[in-house]
Amino acid sequence: MRADDEQRSAPIVPARNAALSLRRGLALLDHVADRTRNGAASVSLGELASMLGTAKSTVLRLTAPMVETDLLRRTPDAGFTLGLGALLLGQSYLEGIDLRSAAAPFMRRTAEATGLTCHLVVPDGTDIVYVDKVETRGTVRMGSRIGNRMPMRNTASGKAIVAFGDPGLLGAVLAVPATAMTDQSITDDGRWRQEVERTRARGYGIDDRENEPGIRCVAAPVLDHANQVVGAMSISGLASRFPAAAVRELGDGVVRTALEISVALGSSSAQLALRRTTPGGAVR
Structure with a gap:
């Protein structure tokens, strides 16, 4: 044949x-x-x-x-x-995300300066997905792993992405039934809306032991060259080592670091924001 x-x-x-x-x-x-x-x-x-x-x-x-x-x-x-x-x-996918390579040096610097764990996440529907994590010798080991996903609703990064991202994302997140991860989780829709508004006003989201017992976290959004939110950078640690009194100072630092990452990705609005907050108007 x-x-x-x-x-x-x-x-x-x-x-x-x-x-x-x-x-x-x-x-x-x-x-x-x-x-x-x-x-x-x-x-x-x-x-x-x-x-x-x-x-x-x-x-x-x-x-x-x-x-x-x-x-x-x-x-x-x-x-x-x-x-x-x-x-x-998985490695090919992660290596193709320019966000990781742009954020890496800033995350290492922040982890070393604060002694806290740094995370980088990207949005996926109404979840966040961890794409990078930096710990130093002095940081307490966290249970998070690269590739893990969490509901936006219970995380500081999720709040930051919702507050500064697509306007329709808030409704999508609230449409998903709330799951209490700890006794501090915010399951009331009205309270969570208010928390998103506070996040927008101060520039960073806070997870005050809402996702893991005893873990406090702050996060700020990361923008790309089109000035769109493509992820968030956060620091987290045991509440005993990350007291509520330190949230504002560390939160402002996270906002600045997220802006620096955004500038590395080509964000013009982040560059303007950094110039307004840097003495002499120079971007470091």
Whole structure:
């Protein structure tokens, strides 16, 4: 049989079936990633089959190409975990965000000067996603990890992004049912609106033990070359080492650092704001 005859006789997979298989495969990958982020060493074949509501043989068929490309890896207990291919994809994504490289030296400087942990986040819907983190030898280790996501509602960074970002974002955040992460979380919509207004007035958002017990945080928005909010930079630490009395001084410092990062990204409005706050009008 000639090659062209072989091609004509090969079975054709309907586009609709291929799309369904792709969606199912991505759902499997996402589930394994989510369980891994939450501390699972591996995810069993049975759990994945139950999650999809399908047979184990179907899961094996769907995961086969992901195992071949190392997006997933089989574990000795016959389960699945993320493979090196997933890590490389994640690294490529992060390296493509100019925000990280622009912010890195400013975050290192701030972490060393304050002894607190610095975070860099980007918005994703009504969540924030951690894309960078800087700790120094003297900082208390935080439970946050690069790639983790949190609701904007419970974080200082989320408040900063809502206060200075797209006007429609406030309504979108309030449309999501509030979840109390601690007994300090603000679940009342009216109070949270007021907190966003205060954030806009002072220039930085505050998380006063609302996301993690005993952790205080302040954050300011980061702008890009189009003067649009593309993320936020924050500092956080134990409330005992980051007292309420220090919030204003440290908050003003975070605002300045976020402006410097924004200038590095080409923001003209951040450059003007820095000139207004720097003696002699020079931007450092």
